[in-house]
């Protein structure tokens with residue numbers, strides 16, 4: 001079932017979302033060659049809890065950390081580790097979630113470490129563009145698949161792989177609520193959007209093949225062909241004539 005949130009509930013999500021946004025902004029200067037993903041995770045834990053929020057992912061289905069840190073061919077759900085140091089030329093996706101008064105926000109972006117290839121910069125640029133293109137069609141009364149198709153169209157224009165096993169989702173009192181929101185056009189996304197729905201929109205694109213698998217840690221999803229991947233995500237609320245981003249500008 002797709003739930004409709006009250007203004008009050010959306011305000012709580014917006015506070016959690018603001019904390020997540022501020023954290024991702026802060027990470028722009030933290031993400032550097034030599035730092036470990038565990039150090040990044042510790043910073044995130046302190047940042048979120050000091051602001052009166054609770055990390056959404058820690059303990060979620062047994063997930064062992066505050067945020068997800070996914071490097072290069074890792075698409076999502078990379079687990080922070082004291083053994084994993086960032087290197088010049090890496091790209092890293094940070095995915096953060098926090099709740100306030102029981103209401104969650106979820107947001108992600110991909111960062112470059114030092115100087116990265118033109119291919120990587122383009123992949124980041126267009127995956128982010130796909131997020132905003134997907135958002136651009138959102139308002140009460142549209143069909144969910146319009147968002148899915150719009151996101152996919154950006155990937156198609158650049159020959160990127162659209163990861164199919166992972167999707168956007170509704171969000172509220174839990175991180176993952178109905179509906180699921182694939183990043184490609186499909187027949188199942190026939191839901192008509194209504195004011196007060198809160199959704200996490202999150203394109204995940206790879207440079208080449210779209211096939212992924214899970215590592216033995218039971219969490220990390222990587223591309224099968226080793227090509228790099230990017231991930232951008234916002235939590236939004238549907239309004240009568242558009243949408244409001246709850247995790248940033």
Ligand code: MF3
Nearest residue numbers: 057060063068077095097106
């Ligand atoms: N943030 C992920 C998403 O965008 C979910 C992470 S759940 C975790 O849907 F347990 F892996 F952290």
Ligand code: CO
Nearest residue numbers: 095106107108
């Ligand atoms: Co996320």
Ligand code: CO
Nearest residue numbers: 106200202233
């Ligand atoms: Co999400």
